[in-house]
Structure formats: structure tokens, C-alpha cells
Amino acid sequence: MKFYIETYGCQMNVADSEVVTAILQKHGYILVNNIDEAEIILVNTCSIRENAETRVRGRIKVFQQIKKQKQQIKIGVLGCMAERLKDQLLEQEVAVDLVVGPDSYKKLPYIIDNVVSGSKKVETELSKEETYEDILPYRYETNGISAFVSITRGCQNYCSYCIVPYVRGVERSRSPESIINEIRELKNNQYKEVTLIGQNVDSYLYKDISFSQLLKIVAQEFPNIRIRFSTNHPKDMSNSLLEVMATYPNICKHVHLPVQSGSNKMLQLMNRGYTREQYLKLIENIRKNIPDVAISTDIMVGFCDENEDDHRQTLSLMKEVGYDFAFMFKYSERSGTYAAKYLKDNVPEKEKIRRLNEVIALQNELSYKSKQQDVGKTFEVLVEGYSKKSKKQLMGRNSQNKVIVFDVMDNVIFGDFVKVNVESFTSATLIGKMIKS
Ligand code: SAH
Ligand code: SF4
Ligand code: F3S
Numbered sequence: 001m002k003f004y005i006e007t008y009g010c011q012m013n014v015a016d017s018e019v020v021t022a023i024l025q026k027h028g029y030i031l032v033n034n035i036d037e038a039e040i041i042l043v044n045t046c047s048i049r050e051n052a053e054t055r056v057r058g059r060i061k062v063f064q065q066i067k068k069q070k071q072q073i074k075i076g077v078l079g080c081m082a083e084r085l086k087d088q089l090l091e092q093e094v095a096v097d098l099v100v101g102p103d104s105y106k107k108l109p110y111i112i113d114n115v116v117s118g119s120k121k122v123e124t125e126l127s128k129e130e131t132y133e134d135i136l137p138y139r140y141e142t143n144g145i146s147a148f149v150s151i152t153r154g155c156q157n158y159c160s161y162c163i164v165p166y167v168r169g170v171e172r173s174r175s176p177e178s179i180i181n182e183i184r185e186l187k188n189n190q191y192k193e194v195t196l197i198g199q200n201v202d203s204y205l206y207k208d209i210s211f212s213q214l215l216k217i218v219a220q221e222f223p224n225i226r227i228r229f230s231t232n233h234p235k236d237m238s239n240s241l242l243e244v245m246a247t248y249p250n251i252c253k254h255v256h257l258p259v260q261s262g263s264n265k266m267l268q269l270m271n272r273g274y275t276r277e278q279y280l281k282l283i284e285n286i287r288k289n290i291p292d293v294a295i296s297t298d299i300m301v302g303f304c305d306e307n308e309d310d311h312r313q314t315l316s317l318m319k320e321v322g323y324d325f326a327f328m329f330k331y332s333e334r335s336g337t338y339a340a341k342y343l344k345d346n347v348p349e350k351e352k353i354r355r356l357n358e359v360i361a362l363q364n365e366l367s368y369k370s371k372q373q374d375v376g377k378t379f380e381v382l383v384e385g386y387s388k389k390s391k392k393q394l395m396g397r398n399s400q401n402k403v404i405v406f407d408v409m410d411n412v413i414f415g416d417f418v419k420v421n422v423e424s425f426t427s428a429t430l431i432g433k434m435i436k437s
Helices: 010-027 048-069 079-086 086-094 106-118 165-169 176-188 211-221 239-248 264-269 276-288 308-321 338-342 351-371
Strands: 001-008 040-045 076-077 099-101 122-125 148-150 195-198 226-231 254-258 296-299 325-330 378-386 393-397 403-407 419-424 430-433
Touching: 001 010, 010 040, 010 076, 010 106, 010 195, 010 296, 040 048, 040 079, 040 211, 048 106, 076 079, 076 106, 079 099, 079 165, 086 099, 086 351, 099 106, 106 122, 106 264, 148 176, 165 419, 176 195, 176 211, 211 226, 226 264, 226 403, 239 276, 264 276, 264 308, 276 308, 296 308, 296 351, 378 403, 403 419
Parallel strands: 001 040, 040 076, 076 099, 099 122, 148 195, 195 226, 254 296, 296 325, 403 430
Antiparallel strands: 378 393, 378 419, 393 403, 419 430
């Protein structure tokens, strides 16, 4: 049978869709890129904010139309919405035939078999052990150069606003051997960059191996592979990690360190486990150890009881840090979380939008400054492909994760490391010239 898969949400879901694909292929199912050829349509979903779920429901409506023409088609919902809503999804969305949560993908081939023979099926048991470490993901949506490698699953930090612990279960770490094996396989297939991913990579722990030790092992084992990682958590990021980052040139000089808010009152309500002062101290420490580091963040405005003063503190923290880039959101209440149960979603929508716009405007200024400071510098860039605009230009990223576009030069192929001197920039990218080596 032919299947088609569509992915929403975070990097973890991208990695999971690659696991799902590998599992189905092993059982004889065939991946198709064109939805019209599919006999099974799978959608891997996200529940992090209301609008993430709304988007998926919109897609299910489109699949329903396809199903009207071809009734034998089966539609499956995977991922975080599957886990959150379980059989409610079958009731609410008539087009849906199967609902499978993030820890049940090994059962997927059997569930599809059952569904084809006529029954509807829901499988969403969260596991304490499942890591899929015995499965080699099938990279189907890839540039062939850079891949995600999951190192932990789940999260138990219980930030008060966040649905992830409820839909992804307890935190589990994969064995270093299985991580190394996966990276070796990528290397053998000419990949040049891996991003180690987890909801909080800093709490990776396998037997007595910590994240900084894992990173050191990987950096030593693969000196010619670029290594990135995400997401760090301000309450857990260690000094030894900074030492490892500073020691190995193949570890990228970029830290994604979500702050959420600059107000201690908000950080406490969010249950983030650090203060503004501790966060700023950590930033100082990162910069001291890794002078050329880029720092990015996530910011959430309009959480319960956030007032104008709290909001001002977020803006002032952003300025103080001078983030290179940021992902910015307005709070969306998720039922079942601590905040939904015990706090009031009392910032009016209009006010949330105003604050979000202010945060975005400030970040635009900061990103501008960050790029301005790169003009005149020379970076090592990993070539990923052509620029979006033209095949006369190549694009890649530097160690700091900034996108750089430059004119095509003879003999350069995708996957090469080249030296590029930055000459100017646009709102999204640095523009440079390659230096002949
Ligand atoms: N594990 C990562 C974050 C994963 S979710 C961490 O702890 O940093 C990515 C981002 O989505 C979060 O950093 C937060 O800014 C945002 N987010 C999470 N829950 C949200 C909610 N209920 N409403 C709005 N944004 C949310
Ligand atoms: Fe959510 Fe917090 Fe876990 Fe991140 S660390 S996934 S924000 S509970
Ligand atoms: Fe969304 Fe699930 Fe990731 S809720 S952000 S896809 S872990």
C-alpha cells in the first residue's frame, strides 16, 4: 500500500515522521510524495498552541474532500494531537480512520491492517521506555546534507503553560551507541551536519553519561561533521558543556536558549526554574567561554497576569542580551496544563497582539544589528543548495546558524565547506563573496 505523510510542529515531529516512514517501509508500505497516489494519508500533528491544531483540522477537511472521491483511502492522525484528543478525534473528525500517539508507532503497520479490514482504531499509550533507538530513520525530506538526530524523547519539566509533558510522556535518553551508529550511517551517506534534538538536551542522561559528555564523544568521533543541538534549558545548561563547545571546532557556536519572559514574577508563574538574574549570568558565561557565539531564544507574551511592567522587563532583557534571532509567540491556553487549571488567561487578546508586535519589532532591530556586525567578517559556510531566488547563487549557514547567500563559483558542490566574506545583508540573510582557497 502507498502512504503519504505530512508533518507539523517541531523538529521532534520531523524526526518522528522519519521513524514512521522507516517502520512502514520495513513492512512493505511504499512512500509517495504525491497525495493523489496515496492509499493512506498520515498527518503528524502538533498541539503546542491552538492555531497549530486549527491548521491540522483544516488539512483534515481537505483530506475529507479527497476521500469523497476515493472512498477506500484511509486517514491517520499521528503525533501530539493524537495523544491529546485520542478517540475524541474519531468522533469530531468523521474522515479520520486511525489515531496513533507518539510512542505507538511500531504498531502502526498492524493498526493500518486492521483499519483496512474495516475497524476504526485508536492507540495512544505513552511509554516510559520507547526511544525508537533500534530504528534507523528514513530521511525522506532532506537536502542530503543536514539531519536531525533525536537524543531524548519526552519532557518532565512541566512549565505551567506547556502541553508537551502530557503528549510526549516522561523524559527518556537514547544510548550513546545508538546515537553514534545513526550519525555514522549519515556520514557514510555523505551528510555533513547533524542537529542533536530533545525538548531539553541538557537533561540528557544515559547511565552516567551527561549531555556534555555525549557531545564530546560525538565531536571526537566525527571531526568532519558539524554538530548542532537544540533546545538548551537555562536551568540545566552546564559549565562543562561550554568547555566542550569551546574546545571542538566542529561544534557549532550557536545556543538556542528560550527565556520566555524577562520578569521574575512571570518566570515563577511559568515554573521555568530560573530568575532573570540567573539567566543573564548564564549569557555572560556563555559569551566569556565562546566569544563568537550566536544566541537565539523563544519568547512568550501575554501569559496569565502579565502586566505592562512585566512586558517592559521582557523588552529590556531582550536588549540586554541582544539576541541574534528569536521565535516569538502569544500565550495560548492548553487544557490540562497547570495554567489552564489554576491560573487565569486574563490578558485580553488585543493586548497580547500589541505586546507580541512590540517584541517582534524590537527583535527585528536586534537581528539587524546582529547582521550588521557580521559585515566584513569571513565565515566557514556549509553549502546546502541554491538560494531561493536564483540558481546563480548558493546558500548555506555559518557556525552561528546564520544563512549566507553568495554567487556560484566553479567546482563548488552542495555539501562543501567554503569561506565566505560578508559584504551586505537583507532582513533574512547575509550576502557575501566566496574566497577562493
Ligand atoms: N522545550 C523547549 C520548548 C518547546 S515548545 C523549551 O523548553 O524551551 C517551543 C516554544 O513554544 C516554547 O519555548 C514557548 O515559547 C512556546 N510555547 C509553549 N507552550 C505555549 C503555549 N501554551 N502558548 C504559546 N506558546 C507556547
Ligand atoms: Fe514545554 Fe517546558 Fe518541557 Fe520545554 S521544557 S517542552 S516548554 S514543559
Ligand atoms: Fe508540537 Fe508536539 Fe513538538 S506539541 S512542538 S509537535 S512535541
